[in-house]
Amino acid sequence: MFVIRNYVTTGGTVACALAIGYLMQNGPAAQSAASRSAGHTAVAESTMIAGLQDIVLTSASPATGDTPIPDTARPAPAAPTAAADCGLRARATTAPLASARVVVTAPCHPNRTVELLHSGMVFTGQTDQDGRLDLTIPVLAEYAIFLISFDDKLGTVATTHVPEITGFDRVALQWSGNTDLQLHALEFGASYGEAGHVWSNAVAQGAGRVDHYGTGGGRKVEIYSIPKDGNGTDGSVALTVEAEITPENCGQELSMQSLELLSDQDLRSRELSLVLPACDSGQDFLVLNNLFQDLKIAAN
Template identity: 55%
Template sequence: MFVIKNYVTTGGTVACALAIGYLMQNGSPAQSDGAQAPVTVAAANQSSVIAGLEGIVLTSSPPAADATTDIKASRSALQPSRSAPSDQTNCALSARAKAIPGAAARLTVKAPCHGNERIEIHHSGLTVTQRTDKNGALDLTIPALSEYAIFLISVDDQTGTVATTHIPDLANYNRIALQWQGETDLQIHALEFGASYGTAGHVSSDPDAKGAGKVVHLGQQAFGDAQNIEIYSFPAGETSQAGSIELTVEAEVTEANCGRDLAVQSLELRGDRRLRSRDLTLPMPDCTQAGDFLVLNNLLQDLTIAAN
């Protein structure tokens, strides 16, 4: 059985900015509304499954000079001392976010003294682990969950930075996200307007999937405790179709997760534009079922799309 708690994430840009220091240490708080929902779990063999902050860079406007001085002065004592490599004279961590079509943000990060290192991106309750390249750079596209999107970027020595951007077309999209930690792979499958598995309208992270929506998978398998996310997006404001989109989630039972409880969180942005969060506990089957898949038929509520 799943243990489910429902949340509603609210708050404005100013409140998010003021809470940056707290979020970097403690994560995003949420209030429970006490609702619960049942979840049906079916097991199937794989072959039988159908088919603090060192520098802040804001993309809108920079902080006032006196505020910047105060921030750096108050936080410099909290940061561990680092010696720049002989070929690096500037270790400043910086990031920029730019809105791109599809209600997404292109995030570029420069961390010249953190080549081939773990880096985490936080956005509207989501956290995803990535890895910089040998030069300490990262270029990542993330589907946004808020119109005025704030991205918090942190590295292992607890330094960090912030990037923001405006996502003007977010209101045109419904978005369903799952996040979890570890080696388990969760897969969102969307059957759009009566589609069947393997046909047009069956959308997943498979690059060959064809449909109006899109599933993006982000994570870093190089780290066993990485934060992973999978996001399904449907352009509800840009389609003339109406009807239902069936949502299912699949999870493979592996030696790494069998017999354990898997903590999962969903974040849903539907037609009322309220970002809702649910915490779920998924008991994985014992290790005799390794190699099988769980098919979660009602982990996520189906989407209902109205005609435009």
């Protein structure tokens, strides 16, 4: 049985509130980064406030008769580090299909998990050996704000303007942990395996597309996008969710959240939870047919 809670908000409000919270927690450095991020395309920079380091403890003036330590015997001060080399930079630019290309550069964070948050959607990625992450992400707001952070609290903000979002319907499903969920769209009466059956498999073909973000046991999301005119096709789109049942997740509770940006451009979120089948149930997959209402597509 599902437990469902519904929320209605606007993408801009959610994103701005989250950005404000981030700035309040991270102080003037983050506020300066956010102020530089206004406009169609923005580049943001942020570095952590360095803690106390290279401290040398010394005694008071030497007692009478003690021999002062000559300067040549004192330890040499540590060489200054190039703080700029370890800075975090993020850039967001408008991309096709109502998306944003987000490029993160963190030279001192190679092969590290990074968290991206946008309009309530959150998932984890991983930088490469050079500390770089380059993703193209379907947005959930016209004025898209991305909060980027590492687990050591190094973070920054990037923004861009995506006016094309008004031409798309978009549904996202997010969760965390080792369970693998798949969002499937059956467009205009298509059956599984036919043209119009769209999911994150690269060979799937249809009017819309499903993108997957996140790996391992971190935060993950799948996003289904379709033009409001269905690329010239009228009809409905049925959405289903499949969950693979494994020894690691059988019998456990799974919490999910859906985000829907449809014709009225209000971003709606729902909290979902269910208990997966028991380990001795013999089930390999659980198919959920009633998480989403069918999308209605009207060609112009």
